Amino acid sequence: MTLYDDLQALGITWSALEHEAVFTVEESEAIHAALPGAHTKNLFLKDSGGAFYLVTVDHALRVDLKALAPVIGAKKLSFGKAEDMAALLDVTPGSVTPLAAINDAAGKVRVVLDETLADAAAVHVHPLRNTATIGLPGADLIRALAHWGHAPLIAAIPERAA
Numbered sequence: 001m002t003l004y005d006d007l008q009a010l011g012i013t014w015s016a017l018e019h020e021a022v023f024t025v026e027e028s029e030a031i032h033a034a035l036p037g038a039h040t041k042n043l044f045l046k047d048s049g050g051a052f053y054l055v056t057v058d059h060a061l062r063v064d065l066k067a068l069a070p071v072i073g074a075k076k077l078s079f080g081k082a083e084d085m086a087a088l089l090d091v092t093p094g095s096v097t098p099l100a101a102i103n104d105a106a107g108k109v110r111v112v113l114d115e116t117l118a119d120a121a122a123v124h125v126h127p128l129r130n131t132a133t134i135g136l137p138g139a140d141l142i143r144a145l146a147h148w149g150h151a152p153l154i155a156a157i158p159e160r161a162a
Contacts, residue, residue: 003102003127007136010144014136015122021130023094025059028133032059037122037135042096044085047074052088056098056125057114057157067158072112090128097126098141101150111145113152118142 007014017035022028025041032039039059046052053072057063065077082093088109089100101111117123122135136144145152 003099006102006147007144010140010147012136012140012144014134014140016127016132016134018132021094023130028059031124031133035122035124035133035135037124038117038120038138039124040098040117042098042125044080044089044093044096045074045077046080046084048076048078049074051075052080052084052109053077053112054089054096054098054100054109055112055114055157056117056152058116061114061157062160062162064158064160067160071155071158072110072153095126095128095130097128098145098152099125100128101145101148103128104148104150107149109150111150111152112157113138113142113145113154114157115154118154 019031040056041059043055069077088104090103091100098111118138120138123138123141124133124135127134142152
């Protein structure tokens with residue numbers, strides 16, 4: 001079953017926009033203008049104990065990794081390797097999305113969602129590839145994640161001082 005089939009089976013509606021490949025938040029500014037709602041960035045992280053986290057936040061938030069660790073119950077955090085991302089979530093850098101939890105049947109990655117996204121009317125994420133963006137309600141994103149065995153930790157993600 002594909003991602004779209006699974007979302008449809010769950011009764012989740014979404015809007016989609018096909019576009020050129022984007023790899024950074026800066027490259028996706030034109031997409032933000034075309035799609036009203038919350039736009040995201042995703043951090044694939046690993047803690048010093050070997051646990052993996054996928055943290056989804058508003059695209060403009062500058063995450064304080066040091067302050068984030070105790071908030072999500074992690075040890076010292078660093079960015080995960082692309083090989084681990086591919087092995088665990090079957091996505092590549094630039095295509096990271098909370099929807100990749102559909103590929104982590106073993107439940108090895110803990111999904112964390114910034115609390116500002118949980119109630120958003122439209123949360124925009126990649127559908128497992130960086131050549132499209134889909135928007136769905138935050139509540140439906142949470143419902144899909146829970147369905148895939150990845151009920152997200154919803155937390156106030158600490159911001160790094162400017």
